Amino acid sequence: MKIEVKQLTKRYKEKVALNQVSFVMDEPKIYGLLGRNGAGKTTFMQLLSGLILPNEGEILIDGETPFENRKLTEAICFIREGQNFKKDLSIKNVLVISSLFYPNWDHDLAERLLKEFQLTKGMRVKTLSKGMESALGIIVGLASKAPITMFDEPYIGLDAAARSRFYELLVEEYEREKRTIIFSTHLIDEVSSLFEEVLIFEDGSVKVQEETDSLRERCYSVTGPSAEVERYVSGKQVLDQKSLAGMSTAIVLDDHLDAQVEAPLVKDGVSIQELMIHLTSRKEEGVK
Numbered sequence: 001m002k003i004e005v006k007q008l009t010k011r012y013k014e015k016v017a018l019n020q021v022s023f024v025m026d027e028p029k030i031y032g033l034l035g036r037n038g039a040g041k042t043t044f045m046q047l048l049s050g051l052i053l054p055n056e057g058e059i060l061i062d063g064e065t066p067f068e069n070r071k072l073t074e075a076i077c078f079i080r081e082g083q084n085f086k087k088d089l090s091i092k093n094v095l096v097i098s099s100l101f102y103p104n105w106d107h108d109l110a111e112r113l114l115k116e117f118q119l120t121k122g123m124r125v126k127t128l129s130k131g132m133e134s135a136l137g138i139i140v141g142l143a144s145k146a147p148i149t150m151f152d153e154p155y156i157g158l159d160a161a162a163r164s165r166f167y168e169l170l171v172e173e174y175e176r177e178k179r180t181i182i183f184s185t186h187l188i189d190e191v192s193s194l195f196e197e198v199l200i201f202e203d204g205s206v207k208v209q210e211e212t213d214s215l216r217e218r219c220y221s222v223t224g225p226s227a228e229v230e231r232y233v234s235g236k237q238v239l240d241q242k243s244l245a246g247m248s249t250a251i252v253l254d255d256h257l258d259a260q261v262e263a264p265l266v267k268d269g270v271s272i273q274e275l276m277i278h279l280t281s282r283k284e285e286g287v288k
């Protein structure tokens with residue numbers, strides 16, 4: 001499904017959560033939503049799910065707005081950090097309700113994942129540990145087979161082994177049947193290898209939208225004698241630079257792919273997490 005975000009603004013009283021944001025997600029991919037706390041990621045996902053209305057602008061999904069649009073809302077599954085299900089429901093009823101709501105519901109997958117995450121149908125949501133409740137959200141998200149499936153920090157309380165299994169299952173399901181998966185996370189190093197495209201939010205705007213591979217190529221560090229580094233970075237976007245004893249390291253976001261660096265300079269990769277931190281650092285706020 002094609003998602004078009006046009007001049008989208010959402011305000012909460014005087015707080016602008018999203019400010020004139022425009023972008024397109026035009027094909028099924030695994031999209032990573034990154035950004036500092038309060039950058040606007042959850043607000044965007046709530047707007048995309050049709051849970052709230054924007055103040056200005058619009059989101060179009062295959063040309064239609066999601067708010068009060070049953071045909072679209074059953075094509076969207078939004079799994080949040082917690083509180084996805086009513087506390088009094090049993091797991092069995094969560095699955096029944098989900099299967100009635102989502103037309104593509106995969107019963108066999110849900111059953112398989114229940115076993116995998118060691119949940120039993122008789123358990124009630126209110127008796128689940130944080131990790132078990134997250135596992136239930138993950139099961140519903142994957143088994144919904146919704147053409148747009150969103151996970152907003154979906155793994156609270158899940159241990160590292162369970163998180164790693166979730167990532168594997170996500171990729172397996174995606175490979176079996178491509179769909180738009182939008183994944184918001186702060187565990188960037190852990191998850192970024194899954195993303196085909198990343199969107200970096202900052203203070204209600206989208207600062208970067210790019211294929212992960214190209215972003216990885218464009219962002220790198222250069223180390224060497226300070227004068228050589230200065231010469232190299234001249235005219236380039238420098239995200240960070242440190243110098244010590246005549247040597248410097250600069251982190252560059254190059255306009256070009258495949259930049260060549262000649263000796264004595266040394267080029268090294270920069271992780272998506274590091275890139276995000278440098279791009280959205282708030283040094284100007286005066287940390288003393």
Ligand SMILES: Nc1ncnc2c1ncn2[C@@H]1O[C@H](COP(=O)(O)OP(=O)(O)OP(=O)(O)O)[C@@H](O)[C@H]1O
Binds near residue numbers: 036038
């Ligand atoms: N219901 C609300 N009422 C008032 N302000 C809100 C509400 N929801 C979000 N905000 C504000 O809007 C801004 C964006 O919040 P949002 O939850 O979208 O950020 P986020 O990027 O998802 O953050 P996090 O990574 O911490 O989950 C924040 O300043 C937040 O305080």
